[in-house]
Amino acid sequence: MQSGSRRSWRIATPFFVLALGAGLAGCGDGKDKEAARAPETIRAMETQVVRKELVEPVTGTGTVIADKTTVLGPRVTGIIDKVFVKVGDRVKEGDPLFQTRDIELKLKVAELENQVKLAEANLRNAARAFGRSAELHDKGFVSNGGLDNARATRDTAAAQLGIAQAQLAGIRQQLADSIVRAPFDGVVTRRDVDEGKFMTTMGVDVSMGSGANSGSGVVQVMKIDTVYAIVQIPETDLRRVGVGTRAKVTVDGLGRSFDTEAAVVNDSVDAASRAVQLRLPIGNGDYAVKPGMFVRAELYPAPRSVLALDRSAVQGTESARYVFISENGVARRVPVTLRQIDASTVEVLSGLKEGQQALTGPNLPLIADGTPIKVETVAANLP
Template sequence: MRRYSFLIVALIVFAAMTGIVAFRVLAGSGQETGQRPASALPVAAYTVARFEFADIVEALGTARSKESITVSARVSDTISRINFESGQLVEAGDILIQLNDAEQVAGLSEARTTLREMQRDLERVNDLISRGVAPQQRQDEARAALERAQARVASIEAQLADQVVRAPFAGVVGLREISLGQLIRPGDPITTLDDISAIRLDFTVPERFLANIRAGMMIEATTNAYPDHVFLGTIAQIDSRVDPISRAVTVRAEIDNTDGRILPGQLMVVEVRRDQRSSPAVPGSAITRYLDDSFVYVLETQDGVTSAHRRNVELGLRTGDVVEVTAGLEPGEVVIAEGVHRVREGVPVTVTAQRDFGQGGSPDSPAAVTQP
C-alpha cells in the first residue's frame, strides 16, 4: 500500500514540474516573439509597363529581281565591241555589245541608193503623165518599185539593229560571259541583267493563314548577310491557287532596294504582322503557374508595410523575357519579378532591386512575337 502511495506522489510531482517548465518555455517564446517580429522577404520588383505586341506569321522566302533576264543576241556574228563591265549599272537602251555589221551597212547603202532611184523614177513618170505622154499603168509600176525599195531599206535597217544588243531596262549587269571577237549565236548567254531597285520576295504560307493575309499588309524580312537590319515591305499579290500537295499558297511581297543591299536569290526570313496592339506586360520570372491558373504577386503598401498579394492573370503572347497580360493587371502596378517561389499570400516583403525593361518595347528581342 505504501508502495502505491509513493508512486502516486512521484507522478504528481513529475507532472507539476513538467507543467512549470512548459509554462516558462511558452512565456519566454511569447516574449521573444513580441520583441523580434519575423523579417520581411527580400524581392526584386517590376512596374508593369505597356509593350507592343503582334501576331506573326513566319516563313522563308527567296528574293527575286523586279525584272530579270539573261541577255543574248538574236543573230550569229562576231563581237566587234563590248560596252559594259561586270556589275555595271546601265540605263534602258544602253548598248551592251556591238556585232560585226559591215555586211549590213553595205547592204543598207545599196538599198538606199536604189530607193533614191525609184523616187526619181516616180517623179519622172508623174511628170510624163501630167503631160499626157505616159500611161497610168506606168505610174502604178513606178510606185510599186518605190515601195519595194522602201521595204528593202526597212528590212536591212532591222538587220542592222539586230547587230546591236541593248539593255531593255535599267539595272545591274552580271558577270560577262563573252570576249571581244567571239562568234556568238542566238541564245548564247552574254550576261544577266537585273532591276534590283525593288525586290520581289516570294514565300509560302499554309492555307490556314489565308484569312489573315491580304494585299497591302506590312512585312519584315531579315537575311544572314545583314543580321542586324530589318527590311520593310508590303504584300503585293497572293497567288490565285493553293498547291494541292503542300497545301500552301505563294505570297509575293515587294521591298524597296534602292541601296542595292539585297541580291536576287538570297534566302530571307519573312514575318507578316497582324493585330498589332499595346498591352501590359511582365517578366516571365514574375509568373507562377498552377494547374490551369497563372498568377503574379502584386505589391501593396499599407501602414508602412509592403506585402505581396496573389493576383490571377490571363496571358497572351511572349517576346524574349516579356509576357503579354491580357487581363488582371494595369500599367503602373508593381509585381514581384524575382523570388516568387519564396512568397506566400500576405507575406511582408522588402524591395531590394527594381527591374525595368523600359516603355513600349522589348528588352532583348523584337516587340512582336510569333504566334504559338
C-alpha cells in the same frame, strides 16, 4: 502533535512541488504548440502590371534577286562577229555588247537604196505623163480611157516607190540591230557565246543541227543598283504586314544590314509551305550585294497596346499559370492567362488589370495562398 505536523509537511512538500512543476510545464507546452501552429510572415516584393506599346517583329529568310535580268541574243541571223564585253563588266544603257556580221546587210542596203532611186525616177516620169494626159484630155485629144491608164501608171509607180522605201527601212533597221546594246545600266553576269558562232534570232546554234536550240543567248545583263530581298514569312503573320511595313534586311555574307520597307506583298500563298513572299528593296549603288545571296529580314508592324508583367511574378505550369497578389497583408492566388513576349516579360490576357501589383522576389517560392506577407520594396516597373 506539533512534531507530527512537521513530518506531514516535509512529506507533502515534494509532491506539491512536483505537481506545481507539472502544471507549469503543461502551460508552457500549450503556448509553444500554438506558436508552432502560427504561419510565418514572408517578406516579398511587388511588380506592377503596366500598359505599353509593343512592336513584335515578323522574321523571315530569303534570297537576293536583281531588279532586272535580261538574256540578250542576236536580233539578226548570222555569225557573231564581235563580243565587246566579258563577265563582270559594268555597262551603261546603250553600250554595245556584241555584233553580228553585217557585210551582207550593208550590201543589201546599197542595193535597196538604188531600188528607191529607180522607183523615184519611175514615179517622176509617170507623174509627168499623167500631167500631159490630163492637159490633152481637157482639150479633147485624150480619151477618158487614156487618162485612166496614165493615172494608173502614176499610182503604180508611187506604190513601187513605197515598197522600195519600206524594204530599205527594214534592212537599215537590221543593220542597226546587228549591234546589240545594253537595255539598261547594269553588269554582265554571264557570257555564253564567243566570236564565230552562227546564231539565229531564236538563239539556235546552227552547228548543233537543224532546229537545235542552244538554250541560251549571248550575254546576260543584270540591273543591280537596286536589288530585292525575296523573303518568305508564315501566312499567319500576313495580317500584320503590308506594303510600306518597315523592315531591316541583314546580309550575312557582307555582315551588313539595310533599312527598307515592304514594296510588294505577293497575293499568292504557297500551298506546300504556307508561306507568303515579300519583296524588300535594297539600295546597292556600290554593287556589294550580289543576286543569290542569303538574307534574314525583320519586319516591324505597327505597335499595339498590351498589358505587360515581369516574368518573375508568374508561377505554375503552361496550362495553369497564376500569380500572387497582396490582400490585407495576405497572399492571394490569382489565375491568369498570359502570352510570352520575351525572356523577361509576358502579356497579361486575363486575370489582372492595369496598375495591379503582383508579388515577386526571392521568397516567392515560399508563398502559398493565405500566407501572411510583408511587402518590403516594390520591384522596378517594366520599361
